[in-house]
Amino acid sequence: MKRAALLALALAVLVAPAILPWDFYVNIATQVLIAAIFALSLNLLVGYGGLISLGHGAFLGASAYAVIFLTTRAGMAQLPAAACAVVFATFLAALFGPIALRASGLGFLMITLALGQIMWGVAYRWVEVTGGDNGLSGFTRPQPFGLDLSSPHAFYVLALLVFGCSFAFIALLVHSPFGAGLRGVRDQPRRLRALGFDTWLIRYAAFVIAAFWAAVAGVLWAYYNQFVSPHVLSLTNSAEVLLMVIAGGAGTLFGPVAGAVIVVLLKNVASAYVTRWMMLLGIVFVVIVVFMPEGLVPGLARLRRRSTGGVARPRTEGA
Amino acid sequence: MTDGPRLPDGGRVTAGRDAAGTSAVTAALEIEGLSKSFGGLPAVRGVTLQIAPGERRLLLGPNGAGKTTLFNLITGDIHADSGIVRLGGRDISRLRPHRRAHLGLARTYQVITLFSSDTLLHNLTLSLLGVSASRWNPLLPLSRRDDLRERALALLERVGLSQVAERKLSETSYGEQRRLEIAMALAQEPRVLLLDEPFAGLSREERRDMQQELSRIPREVTMVMIEHDLDVALSFADRIAVLHQGQVLVEGTRTEVVADARVQEIYLGA
Amino acid sequence: MRFWLVQSLNGLALGGLLFLLSSGFSLIFGLMRVANLTHGAYFMLGAYVGLSVLEAGHGFFAAVVAGALAIAVLGGIIERVLLRRLAGRTLAQVLVTLGIAFIISDSTLLVWSGDPMPLPVPAALQGGVRAFGVFFPKYRLAVVIIAVVAAVLLLLLLERTRIGAMIRAGVDDMDMARALGIPVPRLFTAVFCLGAALAGMGGVLGGPILSVYPGLDMDMLPLALIVLILGGAGSIGGAFAASMVIGFLYTFGQVLFPSLAYVILFLPMVVAIALKPKGLFSADAA
Numbered sequence: 001m002k003r004a005a006l007l008a009l010a011l012a013v014l015v016a017p018a019i020l021p022w023d024f025y026v027n028i029a030t031q032v033l034i035a036a037i038f039a040l041s042l043n044l045l046v047g048y049g050g051l052i053s054l055g056h057g058a059f060l061g062a063s064a065y066a067v068i069f070l071t072t073r074a075g076m077a078q079l080p081a082a083a084c085a086v087v088f089a090t091f092l093a094a095l096f097g098p099i100a101l102r103a104s105g106l107g108f109l110m111i112t113l114a115l116g117q118i119m120w121g122v123a124y125r126w127v128e129v130t131g132g133d134n135g136l137s138g139f140t141r142p143q144p145f146g147l148d149l150s151s152p153h154a155f156y157v158l159a160l161l162v163f164g165c166s167f168a169f170i171a172l173l174v175h176s177p178f179g180a181g182l183r184g185v186r187d188q189p190r191r192l193r194a195l196g197f198d199t200w201l202i203r204y205a206a207f208v209i210a211a212f213w214a215a216v217a218g219v220l221w222a223y224y225n226q227f228v229s230p231h232v233l234s235l236t237n238s239a240e241v242l243l244m245v246i247a248g249g250a251g252t253l254f255g256p257v258a259g260a261v262i263v264v265l266l267k268n269v270a271s272a273y274v275t276r277w278m279m280l281l282g283i284v285f286v287v288i289v290v291f292m293p294e295g296l297v298p299g300l301a302r303l304r305r306r307s308t309g310g311v312a313r314p315r316t317e318g319a
Numbered sequence: 320m321t322d323g324p325r326l327p328d329g330g331r332v333t334a335g336r337d338a339a340g341t342s343a344v345t346a347a348l349e350i351e352g353l354s355k356s357f358g359g360l361p362a363v364r365g366v367t368l369q370i371a372p373g374e375r376r377l378l379l380g381p382n383g384a385g386k387t388t389l390f391n392l393i394t395g396d397i398h399a400d401s402g403i404v405r406l407g408g409r410d411i412s413r414l415r416p417h418r419r420a421h422l423g424l425a426r427t428y429q430v431i432t433l434f435s436s437d438t439l440l441h442n443l444t445l446s447l448l449g450v451s452a453s454r455w456n457p458l459l460p461l462s463r464r465d466d467l468r469e470r471a472l473a474l475l476e477r478v479g480l481s482q483v484a485e486r487k488l489s490e491t492s493y494g495e496q497r498r499l500e501i502a503m504a505l506a507q508e509p510r511v512l513l514l515d516e517p518f519a520g521l522s523r524e525e526r527r528d529m530q531q532e533l534s535r536i537p538r539e540v541t542m543v544m545i546e547h548d549l550d551v552a553l554s555f556a557d558r559i560a561v562l563h564q565g566q567v568l569v570e571g572t573r574t575e576v577v578a579d580a581r582v583q584e585i586y587l588g589a
Numbered sequence: 590m591r592f593w594l595v596q597s598l599n600g601l602a603l604g605g606l607l608f609l610l611s612s613g614f615s616l617i618f619g620l621m622r623v624a625n626l627t628h629g630a631y632f633m634l635g636a637y638v639g640l641s642v643l644e645a646g647h648g649f650f651a652a653v654v655a656g657a658l659a660i661a662v663l664g665g666i667i668e669r670v671l672l673r674r675l676a677g678r679t680l681a682q683v684l685v686t687l688g689i690a691f692i693i694s695d696s697t698l699l700v701w702s703g704d705p706m707p708l709p710v711p712a713a714l715q716g717g718v719r720a721f722g723v724f725f726p727k728y729r730l731a732v733v734i735i736a737v738v739a740a741v742l743l744l745l746l747l748e749r750t751r752i753g754a755m756i757r758a759g760v761d762d763m764d765m766a767r768a769l770g771i772p773v774p775r776l777f778t779a780v781f782c783l784g785a786a787l788a789g790m791g792g793v794l795g796g797p798i799l800s801v802y803p804g805l806d807m808d809m810l811p812l813a814l815i816v817l818i819l820g821g822a823g824s825i826g827g828a829f830a831a832s833m834v835i836g837f838l839y840t841f842g843q844v845l846f847p848s849l850a851y852v853i854l855f856l857p858m859v860v861a862i863a864l865k866p867k868g869l870f871s872a873d874a875a
Contacts, residue, residue, distance in 0.1 A: 051681055054687070102862050106679060110624050110814050114858060117811040121851030128848070169458075177448050177458040177464070184434060184445055191432045194394055196420035196449030196507065209457075220612070235807055239687055245682070247708030289684045290674065 017156050022200045026152040031158040032264045034220045037166045039244040039256035041213035046242065047175055047251030049206045050186030052109045055116025057238035059097070059211040062119060063089035065220030067242045069129065078142035085222075086215040090199045093211030104189075104203075113235065120233040137223065149223070159220055166213050171253055173199030173209070181204055183251075236278060243281065247288050249295030258297050345408040347372040347541035348511045353392055353402030362388040364565040365402070370511075377552050378545045379576075380562035381585060386545045387429060389562070390513050394426050395419050406511060421450060425509035427500040427570060429516045429545075434465040435489040439480060439499055443471040446503035471506070478502045478532060494525035501532055505540075512536070514544040517552055526551055553577075562587070594723045596840055601634055602729035604836025605736025605850075609791030609808055611816035612743060612828045613784025619823020620780050621671065622679050622782035626686040629810030630693035632636030636801035637701050640708055646651040649711035656793035657786040661663045664785025668778050678780060690806065698803050707794025732794055739787070740829045747825060756780060812839075815858045 012150045017029035043052040066085035070076040076084070123130045132134065141149040149155045173179050183196055184192040185199045193199050222228055231237065240263060248259025263284075270280050292299060348370040355363045363385040370376050378386050391397045393404055395416040403412050411419050434442050447467050448454040461467075475481045478498045483491055488499070488546050497517060504512055517533070530551055536542065546552035553559075559576040561569045569579045576582055616627045638659045639652035647655075667689060675681045715729040747753035755776055758766040767773055794800070799805065815835055820827030835854060842850035 016676050052684075054420045099859055099862050101612070102865070106622065106624055106683065109680070109683060109863065110818070113626075114818075114855060117807075118852055121854075122849075125848045125851055164609045172460065173457045175460045175462065176457050177451075177454050177459070177461050180441070180445060180448065180461055181454055187434050187436070188432050190396060191428070191434075192445070192449070193395070194420060194426055195414040195446050195503070197454060198415070198417045219696060235810075239691070242684075276695055278691050279695035279699075282688040282693075282695065285688030285691065286671070286685050289681050289688065290671065293678075303695050 011216055014160060018153055018160070023152045026156050028264065028268055030152065030156045030159045030224060030270075033163045034155075034217050034224060034262050035241070035264050036257045036260035037163055037217040037220070038241050039260045040166055040170050041210045041217065042241050043245045043250060043256040044170065044173070044182075044206050045070075046245050047249075047255070048179065048182045048186065048266065049203060051104060051203065051207070052242070053100075053112040054109050054235065054238050054242065055096075055100075055112035055114075055119075056210070056214055056241055056318040057233055057235075058116045058119040059089045059093055059214035060218035060221060060241075061123065061228070061233035061237070062092050063215035064222040064225075065123065065130060065136065067219050067222045068139045068228050072136060073129075073136050082142070082219045085219055086212065089215035089218060090208060090212045093208045097207040100273055101200065101203050101207065116233065116235065120235075123155070123230040123233050130230070133230065135227060137227045139226045139228075141223045141226065143204050159224075162216060162220060163280060166216065167253075167257075170213070174253065178202070178205070180269055229278075236281070239285070240281060243285055243288065246295055247284070247292075249297035249299070252295070252297045255295050255297040259295070262296070345372070346370055347374065347407060348393070348404070348543065349403075349405040350389075350393065351403040352421055353389070353404065354400045355388060355392055355397065356400060361565050363392060363399075365387045366562070366565070366567055367571070368426070368560055368567065370541055370543060372541055375449070375555055376543045377542075377556035377559045378543060378554075378562060379549075379559055379582075380568075382541070383564075384562040385565040386562055387515055388565075390426060390515055390543075390545065391545075392515060394424060403465045414469070420507060423508070423510035424513070425504040425507040426513035427504050427515055427517060429519065431493075431496050431500070433488055433496060433499065433503075434485065438485050438487055439475060439495075440468070440471055443474055443503055443506055444468070444501060446506040448470060450507050461561065474502045474506050475499075477505075479528070494521055494528075497521060497525070497529065498532065501529070505536070509540060511541045514542060514546075516547065517547050518546055518548050531557075591723050594721060595725070596844060597598040597837070598729050598733070600723050600840035601833065602732045602836070602839035603840055604833035605732045606791050606795045607797070607812055607816060607836055608736045608832035609739060609794065611692050611813040611820075611832060612740070612825055613787040613845060614813040615817050615820060616756070616760075616780055616823055616825075617784045617826045618817055620756060620763075620839050621672075621682075621777055623682045623686065624814075624817075625781075625784070626810060627667065627690045628685060628813050629695065629786050629806035629808070630690040631660045631664065631788035632792040632795070632809045633801060633806040634663070634693055635792030636708065636796045636799075636805065637697050637792075638702070638789070638795030640706060640797055640801060643708060649709075652708075653790055653793045657790040658790075660789025661786035662783040665778055665782045668781040672781075673774065673777075690810070694803070694806050701801075705800045705802035708793070710797045728797055732798070734830075735794065736832075740825060743825045751770070752776075752779065812854070814856060818858050819861050860873050 003087060017026045020026065028209035038056075042053065043051050043054045045056070063085040066088045067081050070084055071078060074081075096112075096115050100108055100115060124132060126132075141150065141155060147154065149158055174182075180256070181192065181197050181202050184195075184197065185202050189199045244259030244263045245256050246259070247262055248257065249255030266280065266284065267277055270277055288295075327385065348368075350366055350368045353360070353363055365388060366385075368376075378389070380386050381583055388397070392399045392402075395411075395414060395418075399412065399444065403410055404424050405411065406419065406424055411422060411424075414422070418485065430582040437445075444464075444467050447470055451467075453459070453464070464524045472481060472484060475484050478501055480495060480498055480502065483495060488496065491499075497520075501514075501517065504514075514533075517529055521529060526548070533542070533555065544552065544555060546555075553573055557575060558570070558572055560567055561576060561579075561582050563581075568585070569576050569582055571579075610628065610632050614625060617628075619624050635656035639656040642652040643649065643656045667686075671685050671689070672682050675685060710728045713733050717724045717726045718730065719725075745753075745766055747757055755766065758769065758771060759773065759776060765775070812835060816828055816831040820829075820831035821835065829852045834857060838857070839850060839854055842853040846853065
C-alpha cells in the first residue's frame with residue numbers, strides 16, 4: 001500500500017516536468033536526469049565494484065565532443081553520429097581499462113585522475129579538432145523521425161526515456177549473477193578468485209559498461225547544451241559526479257539519483273545567489289566525506305528502520 | 320584437452336579415470352620442486368609431493384614451515400619462483416587462480432575470508448556461480464535462479480546449516496562459518512580439496528561435527544589438510560608429509576612418520 | 590645546437606620546480622598512504638603568497654620564505670584538523686584533500702582575481718651568463734641549483750638524522766614503526782608540513798618562469814602524480830630523476846609538438862604502469 005503510494009509519487013514527479021509550463025524547471029529536471037544517468041554509471045564502479053574513479057568525466061566528455069564534432073565538422077547525420085560517439089567513448093574505456101586496472105584502491109584513483117587529465121589536455125591543446133579553449137558550438141538537437149526536440153518539454157521526455165533504460169539496465173545488472181560477482185570483487189577479491197571468478201575481467205567489464213552509460217549521458221549532455229568545451233573534461237566535473245554518488249549513497253540503486261538531484265539543485269540554486277560554485281562543491285565534498293560517509297539514501301533508510309522498529313533486513317547492498 | 324570445462328550441473332569424471340585405465344599412475348595432485356622466497360627469505364624450498372586420487376593427506380609442521388604458502392602456490396594466489404604443479408596430470412603452474420578452480424581445485428582458508436555482509440545462502444550461491452558459465456549473465460536476476468537456490472539449500476542442509484540459510488554471515492557463529500567454508504568448497508565439486516586448519520578455533524563438539532562432515536566426503540575427492548590438532552588429524556590421514564623450514568622433512572604413513580626421529584625432535588624437542 | 594642547450598636548461602629548471610612540488614607529494618604518499626590532491630593548490634597558493642609579499646615591497650628571498658612558511662602552516666592545520674580525524678580511512682582522506690583543493694582554488698580566484706601574473710625575477714638574478722657561445726638565463730640556473738641543494742638536503746635529512754630514520758622506518762613498514770615506539774602522529778604532521786613547505790616554495794620559485802594563474806593548481810597536480818608513479822613512493826632519488834625526465838619531456842614536447850605536449854607527458858606513466866610486473870600499488874591492496 002505504502003509502496004504503491006511511493007511509486008505513484010515517484011511517477012508523478014517524473015512525469016510532471018513533461019506537462020508543467022515552466023521552462024526553467026523543466027530544464028533543471030532534464031539536467032538532473034542527465035546527471036543521474038552519469039552518476040548511475042559511476043556507481044557501478046564506485047559502489048558495486050569498490051573502484052573510486054576520478055576520471056569518469058573523460059567518457060562523458062569524449063562522447064560529447066565526438067557527437068558534436070561528427071555532426072558539425074564531419075557532416076555526419078545525427079543518429080549515426082550519436083551512435084559513433086558512444087562507441088568511440090566506450091572504445092576509449094576499453095583502452096584505458098587495462099592501464100587503470102593495474103591497480104585498485106588509491107592507485108586506481110590516481111591513474112584514472114591522470115588519464116582524465118590527458119583527455120582534458122587533448123581537448124585544451126588540440127585546437128584544430130577540439131576548438132581548444134573555445135570548444136565546439138553550432139550544434140543543434142536532432143529531429144529523429146520528424147520529432148522536434150528543441151522544446152524543453154520534448155527533450156525532457158527523451159531524457160526521461162533514456163534515463164529509464166539506463167536505470168532498468170543497471171538495476172538488472174546489480175541483481176544479476178554478474179552483479180553478485182562484482183560486489184564479491186569489491187569485498188573479497190582473493191576469495192572470489194579462488195571460487196572461479198576472473199576478478200580482473202569482471203572489473204574490466206564493469207569499467208567498460210560504466211563508460212558506455214557515461215557516453216550515453218554525454219550525448220544527451222551535448223544535445224542539451226548544444227556546445228562543448230574542455231570544462232566538461234575537467235577534474236571538477238569528475239569530482240562532481242563522484243560527489244553525487246557518495247552524497248546519495250554508493251552501492252545503492254537510488255543513491256546516485258538522489259545525489260544527482262542534490263548536486264544539480266545546489267548548483268542551480270547556488271549560482272542564482274553566489275558565483276562560487278567550486279568553493280561550495282569543495283565544502284560539500286569535505287562535509288559529506290567527514291560527516292556522512294555512507295551517503296544520504298542508506299542514512300535515511302537506517303533512520304526509517306529505526307523509527308518503524310522493523311528488523312533490519314539482510315542488506316546485500318552497501319558501500 | 321582431457322579436462323574440458325565442467326557442465327554447470329553435472330558431476331565430472333575424475334582425471335585418474337579419464338586417462339584410460341592408467342588411474343594408478345596419474346596423481347590427483349603433483350608438486351615438483353616448488354620454491355618461493357619473500358624478499359630473499361625462502362618460505363618454500365623445492366617441495367615435491369605426489370598425492371594419489373582419493374588420498375587423504377595431512378601436512379604437518381611447526382608455524383612458519385611454509386604450509387599455507389604451499390597452499391597459496393598450489394591455488395595460484397601467489398606465483399612460485401620455480402617448480403611445477405600438476406592437477407590430474409595437467410600442468411597448471413601458469414594458470415590463473417580462477418582457471419585452477421574450474422579444473423577442480425577448491426580450498427578453505429585458515430582465516431575466514433567470506434562475504435560477511437551477505438547471507439549464508441548468498442555466499443554459497445557465489446560458490447556455485449564461480450564454476451557456472453552463468454556467472455557472466457548481467458541481466459537475469461539471481462533471485463530467479465531457483466536451481467542455484469535449491470542446490471545451495473541442499474548443501475546447507477548437508478552441513479546442518481539450513482535453519483540459518485537466510486542469516487547474515489556476520490550474525491553467525493565461528494563454527495557455523497567454518498562449516499559454511501566446507502560447504503562452499505564442496506559446492507564446486509572439486510577433485511582436489513585443500514583444507515587449511517579446518518579445526519582451528521572450534522569447540523570440542525564442533526570438532527566432532529567437522530570430523531563427521533569431512534569423513535562423509537566421498538573418495539572421489541582428494542583431500543590435503545593442514546592441521547595442528549594431531550588427535551583429529553591423524554585419524555583423517557592416509558599419508559602424512561612433515562614440512563620444516565620450507566622443505567619436506569619426512570613423508571610416509573602415520574606410523575612411519577610418528578616413529579621418525581627427526582619428527583620427534585621438532586615436535587618434542589628431544 | 591644552441592636550441593638544444595637552451596631548451597635543456599629550461600627542461601632542467603622545470604624539472605627542478607617539479608622536484609620541489611613532488612618530493613613532498615611522494616614523501617607524504619610513501620609515509621601516510623595519502624595521495625594529497627591539495628598539493629597542486631599548495632604550489633599555486635605559495636606563488637600567490639609570494640606575489641603579495643613582493644607587491645608589499647619585500648625582497649624575493651622574503652617572498653620564498655613567506656610562501657614556504659604560509660603553506661607549511663596551512664598544511665599542518667589541514668593534517669591536524671581534518672586528515673587526522675579520518676585516520677585509517679585513506680580514501681576518505683584523499684577525497685577530503687580534493688575538496689580542499691577546490692576551496693583553495695576558488696579562494697585564490699576571489700583574492701587575486703583571474704589574470705595570469707608573472708612574478709618578477711629578482712634583481713641579482715636578472716640577465717644571463719655566457720657559456721659555449723650560448724646565453725643562459727641566470728634565474729633558471731639558480732632554480733636548478735636550488736633544486737639540487739634541496740634534494741641533497743632532503744637526502745641528508747632522511748639518511749643522516751634521527752627524524753629521517755623514523756620517516757624511513759614509517760615508509761618501509763608503518764606497523765613496525767609504531768611497534769618501535771615512533772611517535773607516528775607527530776611524524777605525520779612534520780612530514781605533511783615539510784611537503785607543503787616544499788610545494789609552497791616551489792610555487793614562489795616557479796612564479797617568474799610559469800607565472801601564477803587560476804588553474805595552475807590543476808596543471809601541476811597531474812605532474813606530481815606522474816612523478817610519483819615514475820619515481821616510486823617515498824623515494825627522493827626517484828622523485829628527482831622522474832622530475833627531470835618529465836621536465837625535459839614537457840619542455841621539448843612543448844617546442845616540438847605544441848598541441849600534443851601535454852599528452853606526451855603521460856606516455857612514460859603509461860609505460861611504467863604497463864611494465865611494472867605486479868602493477869603499481871599491488872592490485873587488491875586493502
